[in-house]
Amino acid sequence: MHDICKEADAINEQLARYGVKFGIYKNGEFREQLFPFDAIPRVIGAEEFEYLEKGLKQRVTALNCFLQDIYTDKRIVKDGIIPPEFVYASSGYLPPCEGVRAPKGVASHISGIDLVQAKDGAWYILEDNLRVPSGASYPLIARGLCRRASPETFRERKIVDNRDYAQLLRRTMDHVNVGGDNVILTPGRYNAAFFEHSYLAELTDSVLVTGSDLFVENDFLYYTDMGGQKCRVGAVYRRISDEYLDPMSFLPESVIGVPHIFDVYKKGNVAIINAPGNGVADDKGIYYFVPKMVKYYLGEECITHNAPTYLPYYPEDMKYVLDKFDEIVIKDVAEAGGYGVVFGNKLTKAQKADMLALIKAQPRRFIAQDVIDFIDIDIMENGERVPRKADLRAFVLTGEDVTVWKSGLTRFSRDPDSFIVNSSQGGGFKDTWVLSR
Amino acid sequence: MGAITVDKADHLYWLGRYSERVYTTLKLYCDGYDSMLDADEDFYKALCVMLDIPNIYASREDFLQRYGYDRQDCNSIISNLARAYDNAIVMRDEIGTETLGYIQMAVYSMDAAVASDAPVILLQKVVDHLLAFWGCVDDQIDGYCIRGIMKFGKRVERLDLYLRFHMDPHEVRRIYHRMVPRARESQLPVNRAAMEALEGYMSAPELDYDGALGALMGILHV
Incomplete structure (x- = not known):
């Protein structure tokens, strides 16, 4: 069989x-940096993917139930499943969203679920990203190039074609569109993920806009075309954070948002993808409760596994954190992108003392997790195969039905001693092959 | 696909203008480089006048280096290519990844030329990518208006440069006649009085370059 790795340079050049x-x-x-691509794929067998698919659909369905509930009836809090402080102290909880029901019951249309596989083969969920998860475009564009570089590989193996992502996304947008154009709202070309924003706009036939292109008039959202005509917007796939979305409802100093867009959304005159307020569900503290959500809302046992997680908020978990500090990883719930992650055994004595004092003073701010010795995946480095840590971001799209994209973004660390795979920390990416049999 | 916003029309127009500016000035630069080797060392001074840019250059070598490759010199070719890129990168959804790729490759080729000991020979690749870019515009962009705006920008820029260079009147008029239909296709709000004035200059027996340039500068308030 042709070795696709031989074509890695040609693919990266493209x-x-x-x-x-x-x-x-x-x-x-x-600065703009190329995102290094490694041609050795992550391969997921059909049966294994079937299991993941089932678990991810269940998980995202429960998270959507939680988001509907938490801003309306709050049954899960009233029934004592989640302590209220974990909801209301979360930076992702947005009081202005109180009473707002997401159109068609979908708040998280595009969910990016990060997983790792342990050495025993078990998959663990590391985090749920329900605000503006990025990364689908990379394996999407890479696949087309890989197929050109090594057609034999794709002829001889039964690899599910992943190039339907744009259609899935378009269908998701159309499902909630309330009349008008689909637009992708970007903070602009200096955003880290601008390539993805513009590429997905191209592929979904959406209008790529910045906040200054949009305006609200009589409770509807519009942009103006070059002839001066108003064009109504029916769905906004926003790639800016909640707090910057609308200066009238959230951060008043935001200059990249759209004044009053949230009012239009509340009136049901535009769909916002993903819905404002989703941050409360992908908070690292709330993550602990997701298996309980599945049981509570769906009456099912949670199929996916969380990494063993401890909340210093609970005295027994605090004791565990103090006892096992050198064996655990501490995560600041307010941080993302690989920041705010501290491995206990990497700290000096003084740093450890400072961190413990901080955890004791602000127990709600941190979660602790056992370090999962997740499997290494080979990458090519200087012509040799070397093992590196890698995770998988699976994309789950919720529209008329819940669909798990049969691919995903596999990110790897280029540093042999690091578990952190984020591109912002120097990592690269791989294609993710899902086999059809 | 929805309509084109005002900002996007602006980017498309300037993408057309800057990519044409790079293309035409690169050819001029390469010709001037040859001339300055052994025929006319001070030719760059005349080039500055033709290009209507301040002569901030200390010598022939200084001009060849800075006008070609100095990112801090806002009139340099590399700066104009960066402006073309700035306008292209935000237009991926309209012009497509394939078309945008040629501007990206022109940037890489320019960077390679800058890093080379023999940059001028490598500039041909920049020219090649720009020509391929325009070929791709014709081949891949279905939107009549999008293509029209870019080509209008391109023709305006070439006419602007040719008027500044006092090119042969027949050549200038040929470019003018290629620009006129593009103005219509672009659907941009063209200043009719300025267009009529420009038409007057172009149909006069003697071409008044400065008058025509003044009219050209007034045809669009972008």
Whole structure:
């Protein structure tokens, strides 16, 4: 069989040609960096994917139930399943969303669920990303190039074609569109994921807009075309954070949002994908409760496994954290992108003392997890196969039905001693093959 | 697909203008480079006048280096290519990844030229990518208006440069006649009085370059 790895340079050259980059700020300066692609794929067998698919659908369905509930009836709090402070102290909980029901009962239309596989083969969920998860575009564009570089590989193996992502996304947008154009709202070209915003706009035939292109008039959302005509917007796939979305409802200093867009949304005159307020469900503290959500809302046992997680908020978990500090990883619930992650055994004595004091002072701010010794995946480095840590971001799209994209973004660390795979921390990506049999 | 916003029309127009500016000035630069080797060392001074840019250059070598490759010099070719890229990168959804790729490759080729000991020979690749870019515009962009705006920008820029260079009047008029239909296709709000004035200059027996340039500058308030 033809070895696709031999074509890695050619594929990376094509990715560079198409501007497959991400933006990064270092020392106050914006730079665009290529996202290094490794041609050795992550391969997921049909049966294994079937299990993941079932679990992810269940998980996202429960999370959508939670989001509907938490801003309306709050049954899960009233019934004592989740302590109220974990909801209301979450930075992702948005009081303005109180009483708002997401159109068609879907708040998380595009969910990015991060998983790792342990050495015993078990998959663990690391985190749920329900706000603006990014990354689908990378394996999407890479697949087309891989197929060109090594057609034999795709002829001889039964690899599910993943190039339907744009259609799935378009269908998801159309499902909630209330009349008008689909737009993708980007903070602009200096955003880290701007390549993805513009690429998905191209593939879904959506209008790529910035906040200054949109305006609200008489409770509807519009943009103006070059002839001065108003064009109504029916669905906004926003790629900006909740707090910047609408300066009238959230952060008043936001200059990248759209004044009053949230009012239009509340009146049901535009769909916002993903819905504002989703941050409460992908909070690292709430993550602990997801298996309980599945049981509560769906009456089922949770299929997916959380990484063993401890909340210093609970005295018994605090004791565990203090006893096992050198064996666990501490995560600041307010941070993302690989930041705010501390491995106990990597700290000096003084740093450890400071961290413990911080955890005791602000127990709600942190979660602790056992370090999962997840499997290494080979990458090519200087012509040799070397093992590196890698995770998987699976994409779950919820529209008329819940669909797990038969692929995903596999990110790897290039540092042999690091578990952190984020692109912003220097990692690369791989294609994820799902086999059809 | 929805309509084109005002900002996007602006980016498309300037993408057309800057990519044409790079293309035409690169050819001029390469010709000037040859001329300055052994025929006319001070030719760059005349080039600055033709290009209507301040002569901030200390010598022939300084001009060849800075006008070609200095990112801090806002009139340099590399700066104009960066402006073309800035306008292209935000237009992926309209012009497509395939078309945008040629501007990206022109940037890479320019970077490779800058890093080379023999940059001028490598500039041909930049020219090649720009020509391929325009070929791709014709081949891949279905939107009549999108293509029209870009090509209108391209023709305006070439006419602007040719008027500044005092090119042969027949050549200038040929470019003008190629620009006129593009103005219509672009659907941009063209200043009719300026267009009529420009038409007057172009149909006069003697071409008044400065007058025509003034009219050209007024045809669009973008």
